Amino acid sequence: MAIEDDVLVIGGGLAGATAALAAADAAPDARVRLVTYKQSTLRHASGLIDILGYAPGAPEEGPLVDPFDALEDLPQGHPYERVGSEAVREALAFFDETVGDAYAGDHTDANALVPTHGGTVKPTARYPVAAADGLASDDRDALLVGFETLPDFEAPLAAAHLEAAGAPFSARGVTVPFPGIVRDDAKVTRYAHLLDHDESVATGAGETGAREALATTISERLEGESRVGFPAILGDERADAVRADLADALGVDVFEVPMGPPSLPGMRLEDLLYGALEERGVRVTSGVPVIDFETAEADAVAADGGSGDDRIDRVVVDRNGTEVPHRADQYVLATGGLVGKGVRSERERVFEPIFDCHVPHAEDRYDWFVDDAFGDHPFARFGLAPDRDLRPLDARDDPEFANLRAAGAVLGGYDFAAEKSGAGVSLATGYVAGTRAAEEGE
């Protein structure tokens, strides 16, 4: 026996969660399971949903106004080119429906410009409502607030950067103590918890709730700005209430500036998506890696050398030492790229560790990179090359397995860091892979 499902998604990030949701949506009667080794990497994500911020290979041309315009001109092999721009739109609409009013930006095709914690602006297609009042295209003056115990957001520096970048408003930054936090390296979840639970904190004026204490600290520093930006630590479970309370107390709009990992907006997105998975009855198994697989036609593999008719019969999940078989009809691989460890490298080779799918790369590792640190590195594009059905292809361009699709950063052919396309590719390929897997399984 094995644990049996219809569709098995391997990987719990944005691509995996989207694939599982899409599969459950396309075939409501199908049993869909998501297996993820480590906790979802959404905790590392900014929470912004980029489609395409810069044209591939031409960042000097500046941020793209309309990402959809640019989709038509992408080079062959780019994941967007594989799935087609219509699928990108469908996937984005699917995302909008899933997250509801927690996200903004769906009123336009144009990229929004969201200020980041470094004071740059990022072109993005969808952003959390918490960030909505911070857009750089908005011309209201802004006060940015940083905290002495949170070195990741240097508010005066971020404000200066924003002004230097040509933001159409005046930005000013102040650094203040956070009421109730003493330790220099308090965790972002500690700030969020204090505000979520409005814990009582000691201030000069006695004990008061953390939200009120924070508002009091800021109100003394407001100089007529009509919006105030905080690093994204304003609550977790009750973030909307925290923001609303602060805005009420201050009498101005309050927004969050997305932060680097670990990121509360990423965690909130994780909660939204995993909540949706639960609602749709998708089964989630986390904390355990998939380490191996067996094919249905083991003999056929030997006979024909492994061309596209092989089917994966089952995968093996390593449960702290015990090997637990999981069987499904269709599989989606969404294990991430080099950083997420869905693609790995050694001195001699670059490989995909579960199914050993082909990863195109130069034989000489000195050709994997270029000398310019910020140059166009080949390794940034390492990953699986899929067909238009998102089935990974072997060295001879045949599908590795008939019932395996891949989605997200495990795919190659694009440089998400340079293009700002990571979330969009995960959504689009996750959506297509999940939908096709469910349809084919029926």
Next chain:
Amino acid sequence: MSDAEQPTDDHVPGAEEEEFEPVQVFPEAEEMDLRPGADNCYKCSTCDTNCPVAEVDDEFPGPKFQGPEQWRLKRQDDHDVDDSVMKCSNCMRCDSACPSEVPLSQMHNTARGEYVEENMDKLSREYIRNRILANYRRLAPLAAAFPRTANFVMGLSVTKWMGEKVLGITSEREFPEFATETFREWWTKRGGAKVENPDKRIAYFHGCYSNYNTPEVAKALVRVYEHLGYEIMVPDQSCSGTPMFANGMLEDARRAAETNVRELAAALEEGADIVASCSSCSMSLRQEYPELFDFEDTETVAANTWDAVEYLRVHEDLEGELEETSVDGEEFAYHAPCHSRNQGLDGQTIELMELIDGIEAHDVGDSCSGISGTYGWKEENYETSMKIGEEMFEHMDDAPAETGLTECPTCSMQMEHGTGYEIKHTLEVLEAALVGTDDADGRREAG
């Protein structure tokens, strides 16, 4: 092309030739080498956002510090292990949080062991209290011999007052009641296994709690497994070691583990697989033993240990069996223990409950219960423990159920303590669905 035939700086865990080697930390703890793990940490701090203690306690520096940073710091001779490591609750959530395969809980366990060994006064109240809590099993047989007296004495307010004042054990909690008949006594009295089957055989690791305190859980396992045709062995066993790891009592844990590995390996020889009904026990046998010890057969025992429910899911058509069952309607608020979560078992109970007609189980979310074994029993941790648990209590209150469900004995103590609900174990529900509860085996009079 390569400038080195034997790369030395390219540690890729999981790559074929270079398997990660956990290091024997006894008897020379100073020789442990966790450098590959420490080097894999790229300081993303995701572990810190998963730490239930750091979220509510401003004093606690978090798992990243307790693991890789502390490990590096104390490479220098002038740094002792920081005493904050005793505030870690050993929930092990940081392990599955880490995107880079840093063996965080292993580092915490070794650091805690070293701290207790080298920095803690063996005559201090804290040491003595921790030793008593960690070695609960040593006292339990005595209490179990006179359960009614023990329950009476432990329930006295003067006992609790003494416990807190003298030992630092919180007086806020009710001591768990000792059963009037332990599971092993019951097992012996009924004459051991009722089913013989050389092809389907399991060795049951019942652990301390279901032996001394909740034998109904262990009996439920026996009935469910025998119902499905399994021969059950109940080998001699010691404590799994979990409370000892959590208190840095590694020598005690080592002794317990040696017994367990020896006895369980012998059962494997007889064709049995090992199953455990407590998620911390299975975690210990599967993960902590191989990380910390290298007795002969440690790896074999780990590789053949299963969670009791998971084992049936893989070896039987449990889902098929359950689809035909029904029980009188009951609603549960289900909490997945951290040590189930870490084994990828957090969704299992809900998946199975859905199949039983008449049962509704509501998942109360991914928060930690906060008690973490002996952690929440310590006077100085009580408040932190309850703050961590607050989210779970709220979610249990919100769920349309008045009975709790979980697989961890101490989580169930905390659930009961925070909500007043009666708490059951998944196996008890499976027993009710598959076998019925009025079995002639005498469960009712035993309780």
